[in-house]
Amino acid sequence: MKPTLPLQFLLGLLLAIPAVVQAQHAAPTGRWRTIDDDTGKPKSVVEVYLARDGSYAGKVVEILDTKDGPNPLCDKCTGSNHNQPIKGMVILWGLKPTDEGWGGGMVLDPERGKAYRSKLRLLDGGNRLGVSGCIAFICRSQEWLREP
Template sequence: MRILLIALLSLPLLAQAQESPAGRWKTIDDATGKTKSIVEIHQTRDGSFAGRVAEILDTKDGPNPACDKCKGALHGKPIKGMAILWGLKPDGKGKWSGGTVLDPENGKTYKSKLELLDGGRKLGMSGCIAFFCRQQVWVKQ
């Protein structure tokens, strides 16, 4: 009976854990449909979510390309290991917003939001300027 009670009390925690963007995601190139990289998203101490490039899979620019179009302290730094998402906070079931995303290909930052898709097997990552957003769909690794 005690085990059943513990299991029932744990269900909300399990459901909450599944409704998180945390994990490793394959980024997909819009134009080619090929996997470009693996982004690892984690929850930070303040409860927001951030992500970094864990692996580069598209090596057309070499095995460890630098962010030549980034500005400031990130200019010329390796993209692998670079933080490209930060400040995302929950704004509803399966959605996070209020963050920033860096596109290492052009060095620009955009307002960002995330949305779990397909039962959490995919992640809609949107970069926005004003009211115009472009979404990429990333796949859970």
């Protein structure tokens, strides 16, 4: 007996679900918990999103480490970010797809007030985000954790 059209449709839909779930994690978009390099403790939550120009950007949406107060200012930043609240600040911008993830953009470290050339790479099936920032040959890397 041949399956009816609705049954074929249902089977096709069920087979497509894993591909949809995987596709959701094929991009760096979402909320990511940043981890402090020195203490290993959660520091903030950054939301990575697709910007209007087609590049990826990220802004701080939550401060978790409140040693500098509940809403610290970027006192070491220069330009328009100087003395602005870190919560709400765009700290990633201009990232475009590459063979190894996303690159060509910048990442701002509000604690140091410096911007670095940046690359992103999904790790652990999309549950971790490798973030690196470089000035010349000096680089720092972090792994951010995807928020549930």
